[in-house]
Amino acid sequence: MIGRAIWRSLALAGMLTCALARSDSQSITFQASVDKNPVGLGDQIVLTFTLSNAGTGVKNLHMPDLSAFRIMAGPNQASSFQMINGAVSSSVTFTCVLQPKEVGKFTIGEASVEAGGKEYRSSSFTVEVVKGSTPARKESAGQENLDAQIGDNLFLKASVDKAHCIQGEQVNVTFKLYTRVSVLNYAVSKNPALSGFWSEDVEMPKNIALSTETLNGKQYRVGIIRRIALFATQSGSLEIGPMEAQTTIQVQQQRTADPFDAFFRDPFGRNVNCAVRSEPIKLKVDPLPEGAPGEFKGAVGQFAMSAGVDKRTARTNDPVSLKITISGTGNIKLLESPAVQVPPDFEQYTPKVTETINRGGDRITGSKTFELLFIPRYPGLKVIEPITFYYFDLGRREYVKLRSPQLELNVEQGAAPLAPAMGGGAREDVRILSQDIRFIKVAQPSFARVGERFHRSWWFILLLAIPVLGFAGAFVYARQRQADMLDEAGYRQRRAIRVARNGLKQAEYLLKEKSGAKGEPSSLQRTRFYAEVSRALWKYLGDKLGLPQSEFSVEHAVEALKDQHVESGLVHGLKVLLEHCDLARFAPTSHQMSAMQKTYDEARRLIVELERTLK
């Protein structure tokens, strides 16, 4: 008993001494500290000098040398006053925000301050500056509490309505905030990375409707903070990146052992900023099935098309607009203009594209309008071929072809006809559709042996020789002819026999003509016969002997013949015949027919003989 009493008194005494000691510890201290050590080069540190229990009258703060740092703010002075269990404690703090200039270890020296007439010094310490930025230090024990308190009670979750889709199919991503704490407000701080998608934000109501959801046995209030409609533009495994949001929540402060602390506790809790981040989602995207038609340009969904011109009748040089509207559900934004076959004499301008997208509902709907502007240049009934548009129908899982009716446009001659500078009316150049080589030669060519050429053949030389030879012949002939023409006597001599023959031929005609009729020739025929024979003989002699016409007499002829050494019998015969001819012409004789025949034969014989002699 006594021992226990002693122990109790001892314990009481100890407590008392403790209390005393505590009051003793209210001595004046001056300390320096930084909020983080080591510190990153890019970070800022807060340097704090705390003077405890000095009361009032603090003055003359001497800062240590801080040349290794850049002073961003301060020094600021702040005072605090605490009264715990009747014991009063006060402190004065001086804070400075510093930024390191370079990497290394730097000593922050002693600082001094005057209080109550006494000078106090802080101890020096080193600050290590490292490269980069140091991770934020755990704030405090309170922060840890906060994390524990938030834990599962606040998170952001992304979900997709399908994890497996076809390229171009709409996938909705919903970002939901799950909470069991009271969220005061939130703001999306980082949008999800959506590469490989065309994304469209689905419109959200201004006020978030909260619902209740139970997850892992815990009930959460759930708010949809964002919805995105995605259309994959490529196939494969695509990722929807995480989204980050900053929230402000209200937390209940942990009860601390310090009753004084509890007294000051905010009855509504404390407002805390808290970042939440969703997990990334993998999405498997299948390519579109095989067998896409050539004109398919990636439209997926369900569409309808309408096309029309703004007028049925137009004038030349007046613009006409063709509107193609494709409306429906699907990847509206990725639609491309269908090909339009315009008559070639239309001048065409780049189409104007307008789109309206309705983001309100569950599916993205809307329409895209392509307005094509043409200027018809020539009158006539113009036909625009039916416009076709292909899309992949998600419901039917096949490619669907839309086809507009054929569009017709009646173009009339406008007021100002197009006047081409060159004239030629409506003529146009022949349009070349494509350039390609011409076809091979199929006709059988004439083959030559290698090295076989016409200009090296004998034929060539022969062909060249022919005209040369021909000319040579002609030249020789001409020379001969010219020489003959100069030698007239010789010419007559050579021609004499021919001339004589012609004359005798005439005589022969006369002889034969009369012989058949009456048996006896008439006197006129007879006269003409003898004249002919005589003339032929004289002509012959004249030519042959070179006698001029004036010297035509029997004497002259006989003399000339004798000069030519013609035998006398022949000369005599000729003389007789010539005289006979002269005589018979004028004095008719009996046996006329036979006489004439004899004369003719004699004349022929004489000429042949003479020709032989007078060679």
Place this chain on the structure above:
Amino acid sequence: MLLSAAAVRAQTPEQLFQQGNLMYQQGRLPEAREAYEGLLAAGYVAGDIYYNLGNTYYRTGDIGHAILNYERALRYIPGDEDLRHNLQLANLLITDRIEAAPRLFFWDYWEGLKNAFSVNGASWLFVLTFFLVFASLVVVVLARRYRSKRLALAVTALGIVACALSLVLLVAKVSDFTRTDEGIVTTPISTVKNSPDEKASDAFVLHTGVKVRVVDRVSEWLEIRLADGKVGWVEKKTVEMI
């Protein structure tokens, strides 16, 4: 190879030509090429063979050999419009753009005149004008009347001028035909050196199809000159002579 050579021997040139045409039409280009080249190897030549062979190479995408064969065909059928069209088209596909130095208009006329005649055509033209000269000379010699003699003399004078021109043309055509200094680059890409040496510095780069003039030869190297005047040395195997 042996079989095809045997086939070449077995067939008449006409059959071989038709076979090549058939293969070309069926798109069997290597066989068509074999037929045409077999024809040439057997010693038969015709502009049409080179033309068809050029088309075959064009279809296989070998622009260098296509141009080479078109250029060879040009020596036989210079006036052929299809040939000129195809050659022009093939020349558009050459990578290198080489601008020939502009020449006096006179040379264009002269080229046009030369292109209008083949060697045989020029030979015939010469024979014809030669005949004309001598025929009119014969008339001059034999004519009796002064007027016809004078007319024939005028024709002779004209004929002599025409004959002289056609002789010049023939000589030019023959020298063009037999010239051996023109070639086509047939390798896809070749580096032209500044001197005939493997280690010499690079002068420029040529792609297939370019027409070059060979100025000099040193063992395995050719000195070439382009239409725009650039000069350099290439290995013999990069250029095939027309």
